Amino acid sequence: MKTFWLSWVRVAAVASMAVSWTAPGFAQEPLPSWNDTAPKRAIVAFVERVTNQVSPDFVPPAERIATFDNDGTLWAEQPIYFQLVFALDRVKALAPEHPEWKDKEPFTSLLKGDLKGALAGGEPAIFQIMTVTHSGMTTDQFEKIVSDWVATARHPKSGKLYTEMVYQPMLELLAYLRANGFKTFIVSGGGIDFMRVFAERIYGIPPEQVIGSSGKLNFELRDGKPRLMKLPELDFNDDKVGKPVAIQTHIGRHPIAAFGNSDGDLQMLEWARQGAGVRFALIVHHTDAEREWAYDRKSPVGQLDKALDVAQVEGWTIVDMKNDWKRIFPFEGK
């Protein structure tokens, strides 16, 4: 199954090279996993307007910047954020080297298998777990650890690799935008070093177009060889008001389209909508309890409350996963 959608991405990439920058689309219908409902029509209409050279809304390819949240927008985020699962798995793997964790929360609960107890400490507990699992090694070592984890860890509900829990319609959307001259970026609250390990392979987004939260780094020479150590200190929190700041720092221009699913994406969507010309903002609303999960205003993971209100008032595009997507995951049969 995995092979199927990976090859789809490759086919789309090759197709994009053959298509001229301003040609509106594929020979076949774009976005095949999207129903022919309002969101798909809005996407296609937007892309056709900004790529039509005789349209007053034409945008040169260099300015066709599109930013995507990751958790809940490109891949799933239930029952808990996948990077947190990674961190919990790492705590277990590292426990033999840390006998002191037996009497130290949140590790004590965690190692007894009591996740709820471990996370009862709230953000400080999560921060402690993230710190011990995401620092104290070089960037190269961390990359290897993540790489090994994504190759083996499996989602508790689907039994699939986490990198298979991506949304087929969003993969098609990424490819469709790129085929139309867009440069696609991830702008996520997730860890920048974490996502970069797999983003190119699963989304076709190279490391330099992946933006996320980060810890401080320290350059040092060890035996005359330079290396970057990951320090136990947050450098940047790429969430909420952090997202427009990160977009300015990493990209240096306004996106003309942005895609998110939670209140953490609100400011990014507002930022993308700012400025002259046609802009596009889309929210993925998780409404499908059967094929995926249904959650929004009260969910501790991927809470969508204020951003849903703003989207409705401002007329942003809202994807109703249950009704607008034919297929959710690549591993589902068509």
Place this chain on the structure above:
Amino acid sequence: MKTFWLSWVRVAAVASMAVSWTAPGFAQEPLPSWNDTAPKRAIVAFVERVTNQVSPDFVPPAERIATFDNDGTLWAEQPIYFQLVFALDRVKALAPEHPEWKDKEPFTSLLKGDLKGALAGGEPAIFQIMTVTHSGMTTDQFEKIVSDWVATARHPKSGKLYTEMVYQPMLELLAYLRANGFKTFIVSGGGIDFMRVFAERIYGIPPEQVIGSSGKLNFELRDGKPRLMKLPELDFNDDKVGKPVAIQTHIGRHPIAAFGNSDGDLQMLEWARQGAGVRFALIVHHTDAEREWAYDRKSPVGQLDKALDVAQVEGWTIVDMKNDWKRIFPFEGK
């Protein structure tokens, strides 16, 4: 004159689209403003090795990352860094709104035309000058201010626009690397928001590939419209050990080639040289007092001392501007 080299860059860009990724070069000889001496030969040999698909040193296009310092590497930096000239000009322009500067160093000296006196306060004085001229406005306002300045301010020695004080051989090198599938980045101690205003036009490097020093930003809504305010606080100093950190943060992979001219670039060059496979490190040595400036170990601007020692010991490529470059600035006759 300006028209000439701008059109050269465009021609090179168009040529690069027509050339296949792995074809080693142009129909014409590459790097025409370089003499046929060791640096040019080393560059061409490196590019041919990493782009030759049957070579054991072949590097896929996605990994062909090249990083360039800006001041003294892509454009000149004498008699003082151009961004500092911008800041000094801004102090003069802003003085009427700041009557208190009459009795406050470094502004008092500066407004009397006593640059030496103003800079006698060292780094704190420069920091004060940079702060008042680079914060307290939105990112869009700052972009407009820089844009107006580069369109009018002229270099005291040449009388040219600062954006004309770029090195013709380096423009050719950027285009040659891109024509061979490289992605070119600026990694400079200069201000990221400052350089992005002109980097795409003069170097063909888009904002998202420009990395530099930055101040903190604050996202805010004013009359319901989002904006980013530039705060009077340094966020990141992209110099020395900061350069590999910035490369990891913004690019997320090792450059395979790096280009600099001063001790501020040493760690970037060491970082690029690290790792398996063929790597390339080059230093521009300012040796031409007649056509440009001659300075190195004792210069307060662009000091090249320790990095020159390391380059000699490690066998990095060192450009002797006087002997290796046929032409320095685009406005010189061929």
